Amino acid sequence: MRRRNLEELFFKFLMVLATLVVGGSFFLIVGTIFYKGAPYMTFDMLTKTPGGGFYIGKEGGILNAIIGSMYVAGGATILGLIISIPVAIYLNMYMDGKKFLSNTLRMVFDVLFGIPSIVYGAFGFLIMVYFGLRASLLGGIIAVTLLVIPILVRTLDEVIRTVPLELRDAALSLGSTRWETAKVVLRAIRPGIITAILISFGRAIGDVAAVLFTAGFSDNIPTSLHEPAATLPLAIFFQLGSPIEEVQGRGYASALILTIVVLIITILSELLVKKFYKHKS
Amino acid sequence: MTKDKAHISVQDLNVHIGGNHILKDLNIDIPNKSVTSIIGPSGCGKTTLLKTFNRLHDTAADVKVTGKVLVDGEDIYDPNTEITHIRKKMGLLSQRPYPLPMSIYDNVAYGPRIHGTRKRQDLDIIVEKQLKATALWNEVKDRLHSSATRLSIGQQQRLCLARGLAVGPEIILGDESTSALDPVSTSIIEDLFVKLKQDYSIVLVTHILRQAARVSDYIIFVYEGRIVEYGKTEQVLRDPREELTKEYVKGYIV
Numbered sequence: 144m145r146r147r148n149l150e151e152l153f154f155k156f157l158m159v160l161a162t163l164v165v166g167g168s169f170f171l172i173v174g175t176i177f178y179k180g181a182p183y184m185t186f187d188m189l190t191k192t193p194g195g196g197f198y199i200g201k202e203g204g205i206l207n208a209i210i211g212s213m214y215v216a217g218g219a220t221i222l223g224l225i226i227s228i229p230v231a232i233y234l235n236m237y238m239d240g241k242k243f244l245s246n247t248l249r250m251v252f253d254v255l256f257g258i259p260s261i262v263y264g265a266f267g268f269l270i271m272v273y274f275g276l277r278a279s280l281l282g283g284i285i286a287v288t289l290l291v292i293p294i295l296v297r298t299l300d301e302v303i304r305t306v307p308l309e310l311r312d313a314a315l316s317l318g319s320t321r322w323e324t325a326k327v328v329l330r331a332i333r334p335g336i337i338t339a340i341l342i343s344f345g346r347a348i349g350d351v352a353a354v355l356f357t358a359g360f361s362d363n364i365p366t367s368l369h370e371p372a373a374t375l376p377l378a379i380f381f382q383l384g385s386p387i388e389e390v391q392g393r394g395y396a397s398a399l400i401l402t403i404v405v406l407i408i409t410i411l412s413e414l415l416v417k418k419f420y421k422h423k424s
Numbered sequence: 425m426t427k428d429k430a431h432i433s434v435q436d437l438n439v440h441i442g443g444n445h446i447l448k449d450l451n452i453d454i455p456n457k458s459v460t461s462i463i464g465p466s467g468c469g470k471t472t473l474l475k476t477f478n479r480l481h482d483t484a485a486d487v488k489v490t491g492k493v494l495v496d497g498e499d500i501y502d503p504n505t506e507i508t509h510i511r512k513k514m515g516l517l518s519q520r521p522y523p524l525p526m527s528i529y530d531n532v533a534y535g536p537r538i539h540g541t542r543k544r545q546d547l548d549i550i551v552e553k554q555l556k557a558t559a560l561w562n563e564v565k566d567r568l569h570s571s572a573t574r575l576s577i578g579q580q581q582r583l584c585l586a587r588g589l590a591v592g593p594e595i596i597l598g599d600e601s602t603s604a605l606d607p608v609s610t611s612i613i614e615d616l617f618v619k620l621k622q623d624y625s626i627v628l629v630t631h632i633l634r635q636a637a638r639v640s641d642y643i644i645f646v647y648e649g650r651i652v653e654y655g656k657t658e659q660v661l662r663d664p665r666e667e668l669t670k671e672y673v674k675g676y677i678v
């Protein structure tokens with residue numbers, strides 16, 4: 144009896160400790176970034192592009208990177224959706240009786256999902272070289288699109304599987320073609336599509352490796368797809384590498400901006416997922 | 425087509441699902457403008473049989489159908505038969521209502537729209553007519569454009585019936601269509617079936633013998649994938665020819 148109680152106590156202690164470590168490090172990370180970055184969080188940071196001498200501590204902000212990141216993540220998510228929605232529909236609604244093929248395809252997307260983003264960056268870079276593109280907004284969007292496609296396909300695939308088969312039967316029974324039935328299914332999963340968009344955007348905006356050689360960097364806000372574009376993760380990287388305290392501080396402020404953006408997106412998508420599944424049952 | 429002429433004619437029908445022989449050598453003529461009930465114990469193949477009538481097995485993996493199903497004399501399993509045309513002839517009412525994710529109005533208008541009716545006035549007429557035919561009009565006429573999922577289950581089921589009728593079918597297939605409904609909604613639906621048989625041929629799967637007695641003209645008793653008995657409702661329920669049927673309808677007291 145005694146031994147079992149001790150055992151119970153010991154493992155409970157371990158579990159509480161592990162939980163504290165995980166929860167603690169979250170607050171430690173956010174806290175550190177906040178502590179170091181908040182003093183440098185000025186209005187200028189959000190609204191100005193780097194002025195001359197920004198990187199030695201003079202005036203300016205990182206609007207270039209904020210807008211650049213929005214362009215890259217937004218463009219990649221839109222492009223990714225255009226490719227992923229048909230794939231997910233095809234997987235679920237056109238491969239009846241081809242279980243082996245559809246399961247193989249699902250596995251391929253799982254593998255793609257696990258590939259590190261630097262590989263997508265390198266692959267995107269090869270594509271650019273092949274087409275004679277220089278580092279540009281377009282290059283960044285292409286590389287990040289490759290990165291988010293597996294995420295989007297997986298998420299959409301799961302969402303489509305929550306649609307009851309009877310709903311499809313209902314649409315078919317009214318004389319719908321498969322494509323018309325697919326449109327009904329797409330309507331039914333609208334909240335799920337928004338969730339997928341948020342997850343993809345959140346992943347895209349924080350990734351550094353995919354944009355490293357593909358998007359380039361620029362102090363200007365890109366005005367065309369062929370101009371290089373700054374991104375938040377790279378802006379953080381450059382500023383933190385500086386020996387000047389002012390610039391380092393701004394690096395933390397940039398990290399704070401990125402963290403807040405990602406946090407908002409994550410919380411929004413969590414809320415939506417909850418709402419979606421509540422709606423289903 | 426005249427009364428009592430076969431509307432759906434099943435010939436040597438066999439269905440295999442994933443290697444299991446589910447329906448075995450079925451031959452049935454389902455009469456025109458009558459209600460025919462399919463009864464039998466759970467798992468005997470009632471749903472599977474109903475689905476063969478509008479080829480809903482097409483979308484399922486590893487289902488093999490052999491034999492013929494003639495609808496108005498046309499073999500629906502003929503590769504040259506256009507499936508959307510066959511399905512348009514049949515309205516399906518499933519066990520639970522599955523309204524399309526759109527408004528009440530759009531649910532009813534959905535079928536006519538995909539089949540080419542575009543004019544607003546025409547659609548308005550169809551929607552009103554079918555919602556009246558299913559006794560739903562007075563309950564929903566003020567909120568036609570709100571979401572269909574906000575209706576009660578009983579109202580949703582009547583909406584699904586209206587949606588099915590709106591494409592102008594000849595046949596209505598119902599798979600335990602009242603099993604999720606309260607007694608009041610159930611009797612509304614049952615009354616509708618009786619009324620609708622003037623214009624439609626109706627095939628119902630049901631577990632409730634009293635329902636079969638109330639609404640149907642003919643009963644098909646299925647057991648382990650075979651048709652054991654098929655005859656007029658009165659005869660099958662009161663004076664079954666087969667031992668198996670006798671056993672199954674024993675609990676039924678008029």
Ligand SMILES: Nc1ncnc2c1ncn2[C@@H]1O[C@H](COP(=O)(O)OP(=O)(O)OP(=O)(O)O)[C@@H](O)[C@H]1O
Binds near residue numbers: 441446466469470
């Ligand atoms: N998709 C499927 N995969 C494998 N077996 C199936 C499938 N669909 C049906 N079956 C089998 O076919 C048989 C008949 O099923 P069916 O759903 O037609 O029965 P039912 O008479 O409608 O039963 P219930 O009264 O419970 O609805 C059952 O043994 C069932 O397990």
Ligand SMILES: [Mg+2]
Binds near residue numbers: 470471472599
């Ligand atoms: Mg059934």
